[in-house]
Amino acid sequence: MSSHAHTGHAVVVEPSGFIRKYIFSIDHKVIGIQYFLLALTAVCVGIVLSLLMRFHLVYPGAHLPLVSGGIMTPEQYLALVTMHGTIMVFFVLTTAPQGGFGNYFLPIQIGAPDMAFPRLNMLSFWVTFLAFVAIIAAFVVPGGAPISGWTGYTPLSGMGEVTGPGEGMGQTLWIVSISLFCLASLLGALNFIATTIDLRAPGMTLFRMPLTVWGWFVTAILGLLAFGVLLAGGILLLLDRSAGTSFFLPAGLVVNDQLQPHSGGSPLLWQHLFWFFGHPEVYIAILPGMGVASHVLSTFSRKPVFGYRAMAMALCAIGFLGFMVWGHHMFLSGMSPYSGFAFSVLTMSIGVPSAIKTFNWIGTLWGGKIQFKSPMLFALGFVSLFVSGGLSGLFLAQPAVDNMLHATYYVVAHFHLVMGVAAIFGIFSATYFWFPKMFGRMMSEPLAKIHFWFTFVGAYCIFMPMHFVGLAGGIRRYADATGTTYAGVLQPVHMFMTYAAFITGAAQLIFLFNFFWSLKHGAIAGKNPWNATTLEWITDSPPPIDNFGGDYPSVYRGPYEFSVPGYRQDFIPQNLTPEQAALLK
Amino acid sequence: MPGSTVTDEVELIGTGRGGGGGSSGDSGNSGGGGDDWKGPSGSARVPQRAYVTGMTIALAGILMFFMALVSAYIVRKDMPNSAWVPFNVPRILWLNTLILIASSFTLARSRSRFLANDSAGFRHWWGVTTILGIFFLAGQVIAWRQLAAAGVFLSTNPASSFFYVFTAAHGLHLLGGVLALLFIAFRPTHRLTKGTATEVVSMYWHFMDGLWVFLFLLLLLGR
Numbered sequence: 001m002s003s004h005a006h007t008g009h010a011v012v013v014e015p016s017g018f019i020r021k022y023i024f025s026i027d028h029k030v031i032g033i034q035y036f037l038l039a040l041t042a043v044c045v046g047i048v049l050s051l052l053m054r055f056h057l058v059y060p061g062a063h064l065p066l067v068s069g070g071i072m073t074p075e076q077y078l079a080l081v082t083m084h085g086t087i088m089v090f091f092v093l094t095t096a097p098q099g100g101f102g103n104y105f106l107p108i109q110i111g112a113p114d115m116a117f118p119r120l121n122m123l124s125f126w127v128t129f130l131a132f133v134a135i136i137a138a139f140v141v142p143g144g145a146p147i148s149g150w151t152g153y154t155p156l157s158g159m160g161e162v163t164g165p166g167e168g169m170g171q172t173l174w175i176v177s178i179s180l181f182c183l184a185s186l187l188g189a190l191n192f193i194a195t196t197i198d199l200r201a202p203g204m205t206l207f208r209m210p211l212t213v214w215g216w217f218v219t220a221i222l223g224l225l226a227f228g229v230l231l232a233g234g235i236l237l238l239l240d241r242s243a244g245t246s247f248f249l250p251a252g253l254v255v256n257d258q259l260q261p262h263s264g265g266s267p268l269l270w271q272h273l274f275w276f277f278g279h280p281e282v283y284i285a286i287l288p289g290m291g292v293a294s295h296v297l298s299t300f301s302r303k304p305v306f307g308y309r310a311m312a313m314a315l316c317a318i319g320f321l322g323f324m325v326w327g328h329h330m331f332l333s334g335m336s337p338y339s340g341f342a343f344s345v346l347t348m349s350i351g352v353p354s355a356i357k358t359f360n361w362i363g364t365l366w367g368g369k370i371q372f373k374s375p376m377l378f379a380l381g382f383v384s385l386f387v388s389g390g391l392s393g394l395f396l397a398q399p400a401v402d403n404m405l406h407a408t409y410y411v412v413a414h415f416h417l418v419m420g421v422a423a424i425f426g427i428f429s430a431t432y433f434w435f436p437k438m439f440g441r442m443m444s445e446p447l448a449k450i451h452f453w454f455t456f457v458g459a460y461c462i463f464m465p466m467h468f469v470g471l472a473g474g475i476r477r478y479a480d481a482t483g484t485t486y487a488g489v490l491q492p493v494h495m496f497m498t499y500a501a502f503i504t505g506a507a508q509l510i511f512l513f514n515f516f517w518s519l520k521h522g523a524i525a526g527k528n529p530w531n532a533t534t535l536e537w538i539t540d541s542p543p544p545i546d547n548f549g550g551d552y553p554s555v556y557r558g559p560y561e562f563s564v565p566g567y568r569q570d571f572i573p574q575n576l577t578p579e580q581a582a583l584l585k
Numbered sequence: 586m587p588g589s590t591v592t593d594e595v596e597l598i599g600t601g602r603g604g605g606g607g608s609s610g611d612s613g614n615s616g617g618g619g620d621d622w623k624g625p626s627g628s629a630r631v632p633q634r635a636y637v638t639g640m641t642i643a644l645a646g647i648l649m650f651f652m653a654l655v656s657a658y659i660v661r662k663d664m665p666n667s668a669w670v671p672f673n674v675p676r677i678l679w680l681n682t683l684i685l686i687a688s689s690f691t692l693a694r695s696r697s698r699f700l701a702n703d704s705a706g707f708r709h710w711w712g713v714t715t716i717l718g719i720f721f722l723a724g725q726v727i728a729w730r731q732l733a734a735a736g737v738f739l740s741t742n743p744a745s746s747f748f749y750v751f752t753a754a755h756g757l758h759l760l761g762g763v764l765a766l767l768f769i770a771f772r773p774t775h776r777l778t779k780g781t782a783t784e785v786v787s788m789y790w791h792f793m794d795g796l797w798v799f800l801f802l803l804l805l806l807g808r
Contacts, residue, residue: 116635190642198635224642228650236657236750244740247657251666263668264743269660273653 032104085150111201215291289426301368374448389418410470441522458504
C-alpha cells in the first residue's frame with residue numbers, strides 16, 4: 001500500500017508535560033481512563049449511599065455518625081435515594097461503559113488512530129467532570145441534597161425550598177448538573193457516531209465491526225436523540241424555579257399552607273420529557289454491556305458469535321423500540337387506556353429482540369470450548385441477570401399488573417437487576433477483559449473469581465427477595481415502614497437484603513484491591529493474552545499514542561473467527577490477509 | 586442544499602495545509618469505496634467528510650432539542666386552565682425573518698462563488714451573509730426590548746415564556762453561526778480545508794434559517 005510509506009514517517013509525538021499528557025489530554029485512551037476513574041469514584045459514592053439507605057430501612061432509629069442531628073430524617077433518606085439514583089444512572093452506568101470503554105476501545109477496534117474530533121472528546125469529559133462536581137456540591141450546600149428522586153418529578157422539583165430541604169440550592173445544582181451532563185453526552189455521541197461512520201479501517205465494513213462497536217454505536221445514536229430532550233426539559237425546569245415561569249407548575253398549589261404563584265403548567269409534561277429521555281437512557285446503560293457480553297462469550301467459548309447479524313440488528317431494534325415505550329413509566333398518570341395499551345404492546349415487543357439476543361448468547365456457548373476466565377464469568381452473570389431482571393419487565397409492561405406493582409419494591413428489584421447490576425456486570429466483564437490491554441498487566445484471576453462469586457450470589461440475595469417485598473405491598477422511597485403492620489412484617493426480608501448488601505459491598509473492596517495492585521504487580525500481559533481476534537489485540541499493551549505505531553491495519557475478515565475448521569490456530573485476527581491465514585492451515 | 590457535495594480538497598484561500606497534518610499527498614482516495622482512509626493520527630488528520638458527518642449528526646441532536654421545546658409548547662398551550670394569552674409577535678420579526686431568509690441566499694451565492702474559484706466573490710457574499718446574520722440578531726434584541734417596553738416579560742404568561750425561550754435558544758445557536766462565519770472569514774482553519782469549513786457552516790446556517798422559519802410560523806399560526 002502506497003500510504004504505508006507516508007504513514008510510517010508521520011510519527012505522532014506524545015505530549016511531554018504532565019498536564020497535557022494526563023489531565024487535558026486529547027488522546028482517546030487517556031480520556032477513556034479518565035471517564036473510567038470518574039465512574040469508579042462515583043460508584044464508590046453511590047454504594048456508600050445505598051448502604052446507608054439499607055441500614056436505615058432496618059434500623060430507622062439508629063444514631064449515625066455521618067448524619068447531622070444523629071438520627072436520619074425522612075428528608076435525609078429521600079436525599080440519599082435521589083443522589084444514589086442520579087449518581088449511579090448518570091455518572092456510573094452511562095459514564096463507564098460508553099465514556100470509559102467506548103472511548104478507549106471504539107477507535108482501536110475499528111483501526112482508527114483516535115476519535116474523529118479529539119478536542120471535542122476532551123471537552124466532553126471535562127464537562128462531564130463539571131457535572132459531577134455540581135452534583136457532589138449538592139451535598140454541602142445549605143439544605144443539602146435534593147429529595148425529588150433521580151426522575152426529578154415536578155411540581156416537587158420545581159418550587160424551591162418551600163417543598164423541603166434540598167429543594168433550594170440542592171435541586172438547582174441537580175438540574176445544572178444534569179443539563180451539563182446532557183451537553184457533554186451530546187458532544188460525546190456526536191463524536192462516537194462520526195468516528196464509527198468515517199474512521200473505520202480499510203475492509204472494516206459495518207458487518208465486520210465487533211459487536212462491542214455496534215453496542216457503542218447504537219448507544220451513541222440513542223444518546224444523541226435522547227439527551228437533547230432532557231436538556232430542553234432541564235432548561236424549562238430551571239426557568240420555572242428561578243424565573244417565575246409556569247411550564248410544569250399548576251395553578252392553585254398550596255404547599256405548607258402557602259399558595260404558590262404559578263398558573264396552568266403541566267407536571268405531566270415534565271414526566272413526558274423526562275421519560276422520553278429516561279427510557280432510552282435505560283438502553284444507553286445496557287446496550288454497551290450487551291456488546292461486551294457477546295464479545296466475551298464468543299472469545300471464551302472459542303466460537304463465533306451465533307447469529308452475528310441478528311445480534312447487530314437486535315441491538316438496533318432494541319434502540320429503535322426504546323424510543324416508543326416511555327409511557328410505560330406513566331401508566332398511573334391518568335393516561336388514556338388506548339395509549340396505555342399501545343405503550344404496553346410496544347414494551348412487550350422489546351421482548352422479541354431481547355429474546356433473540358439471549359437465544360444467540362446461549363447459541364454461542366453451545367458446544368463451545370468454554371474457558372471460565374473472570375471476564376467470561378461476568379459475561380455469563382450479565383446474561384443471567386439480564387434474563388432474570390428482564391422477565392419481570394414483562395409483568396410490569398401490563399397496565400393491569402402495573403396498577404398494583406407501580407412504585408413498589410418490585411419495580412426497584414426489576415430495574416436494579418436488569419439495568420443496574422446487569423450493566424455493572426458488563427462493566428466488570430469489560431474491566432477484567434481489557435485491563436491487560438489498557439495497563440499491560442493481568443489482574444489476579446483467583447481474586448477476580450472470589451469477587452465474581454460474592455457479587456453474583458450477593459446481587460441475587462439482595463434483589464430476588466426484593467420482588468416479594470414489592471408483591472407484598474412494600475412501597476419504594478418510604479424511609480421507615482416499620483410502623484405499619486402490612487409492611488412491618490416484611491422487616492426480616494429487609495434485614496436479609498441489608499446483610500447481603502453489606503457483604504456484597506464489602507466484596508467490591510476485593511475488586512478495588514485487585515485493580516490497583518495489578519496496576520503495579522500483575523503479570524505482564526503481552527499483546528494478546530486471551531488469543532482474541534479483534535484489532536485491539538494486534539497492537540501493544542498499552543497501545544502506543546497513535547494506537548498502531550503508524551502501521552494501520554486493514555481488515556480481511558469478520559470479528560469472531562474462532563475455531564475455523566482446517567486451521568491449526570483456533571483464532572484468526574481480523575487483520576490477517578488470506579495469504580497469511582493460509583499459512584495457519 | 587446548495588453546494589452540499591463533498592468537495593473536500595478545494596483549496597482557495599487556505600493555508601496550503603491540506604488537512605492540517607503532514608503532506609497532502611495522501612488524501613485518502615487511493616482506490617474507491619471511501620473506506621480506505623489511512624492516517625497517521627486522528628488529531629492531526631481526520632478525513633474531511635467526517636466534519637460533514639459530524640455536522641449532520643449535530644443538527645439531528647439540535648433538532649431533537651428544539652422539537653422537545655415545540656412539543657412542550659403544543660402540550661402547554663392546550664392545558665385546561667392554561668392561563669394562555671395569545672401572543673402577537675412584534676412586527677419587526679417579519680423583517681428579521683426576511684433578513685435571515687435573504688442571508689441563506691447570499692450564503693449559497695458565496696458557496697457557489699467559492700466553488701467557481703472566485704475568491705473576491707466568495708469573500709464579498711460571505712461578508713454580506715455575516716452582516717445579515719448580525720442584523721437578524723440585532724433585530725431579535727430589538728423585538729425583546731419592544732416587548733419589555735410593553736410590559737411583556739419571560740414570566741408574564743406561558744405564551745411569552747415560550748416566545749423568549751424559542752428566540753433565546755435559536756438566537757444563541759445563530760450567534761454560534763455568526764461566530765463561525767467570522768472565524769472563517771478572518772482565520773485560516775487548521776484541520777478543515779476551506780472547502781469543508783464553508784460547507785459545514787453552510788449546512789448549519791441553512792438549518793438555522795429553516796428552523797427559524799418553522800418557529801416563526803409556529804408562533805404566528807399556533808398561538
